[in-house]
Amino acid sequence: MKKIIVAIDGYSSCGKSTIAKALASYAGYTYVDTGAMYRAIALYTLRNNLTDDAAIIAALPQIEVGFVLANGAQHVTLNGEDVEPFIRTLEVGNTASRVSAIKEVRAFLVAQQQKMGVSKGIVMDGRDIGTVVFPQAELKLFLTASPEVRAQRRFDELVAKGEKPNFDAVLADVNDRDYRDTHRAESPLRQAEDAIVVDNSFMTREQQMELIYKLFNDTLDKLV
Numbered sequence: 551m552k553k554i555i556v557a558i559d560g561y562s563s564c565g566k567s568t569i570a571k572a573l574a575s576y577a578g579y580t581y582v583d584t585g586a587m588y589r590a591i592a593l594y595t596l597r598n599n600l601t602d603d604a605a606i607i608a609a610l611p612q613i614e615v616g617f618v619l620a621n622g623a624q625h626v627t628l629n630g631e632d633v634e635p636f637i638r639t640l641e642v643g644n645t646a647s648r649v650s651a652i653k654e655v656r657a658f659l660v661a662q663q664q665k666m667g668v669s670k671g672i673v674m675d676g677r678d679i680g681t682v683v684f685p686q687a688e689l690k691l692f693l694t695a696s697p698e699v700r701a702q703r704r705f706d707e708l709v710a711k712g713e714k715p716n717f718d719a720v721l722a723d724v725n726d727r728d729y730r731d732t733h734r735a736e737s738p739l740r741q742a743e744d745a746i747v748v749d750n751s752f753m754t755r756e757q758q759m760e761l762i763y764k765l766f767n768d769t770l771d772k773l774v
């Protein structure tokens with residue numbers, strides 16, 4: 551069976567990783583969460599108090615980002631350490647948004663991401679997968695949901711983790727991050743011309759997956 555590359559882009563907290571993981575498991579493909587890679591670099595900069603771009607760029611040769619399987623789930627590693635437990639905070643997310651605007655950081659991670667896709671059979675999610683990392687991807691999805699719906703999802707996630715978030719602050723953060731992701735000079739988040747838009751504001755997980763499995767199977771059918 552021919553293998554394809556599935557590129558999933560979209561705003562933060564619109565469920566990209568849940569969908570990408572489910573599709574990868576359905577297809578028997580490898581899942582790559584590129585946001586986690588930017589978050590790992592962000593964690594490195596926070597731990598080492600690197601605040602200016604030049605210092606972050608100079609540190610790149612000392613940074614190795616990878617993945618390991620831990621209890622059946624994929625975890626991101628930073629210089630060999632499983633850092634999954636530390637990268638899902640608001641602070642790391644905001645720092646990731648900032649470091650991901652640095653051209654050299656993007657080039658560093660994009661090169662690694664492209665290598666992961668050489669044998670296809672991959673579902674990768676992020677912001678620039680269909681536009682920069684794999685413009686040749688056979689299936690490109692662009693996920694979106696309203697800022698309020700996404701803020702509520704993030705709010706619920708933070709509460710589930712034992713944090714005590716303020717909804718208005720979470721919503722402001724979602725809007726700020728959208729602005730930064732779509733307005734940065736380097737590879738801003740935008741929909742690839744040939745991407746299929748999925749607005750999941752009012753879709754159940756089952757409805758979404760049904761649609762996405764269909765799009766995946768239709769893409770495979772067109773190849774043979």
Ligand code: DC
Pocket residue numbers: 562563584585586588589643646647648650651675676677678679727731
């Ligand atoms: O998807 P996420 O929230 O884990 O991503 C963290 C940050 O990294 C987010 O602000 C956007 C950035 N990012 C990016 O610029 N390009 C990607 N391919 C993935 C994430």
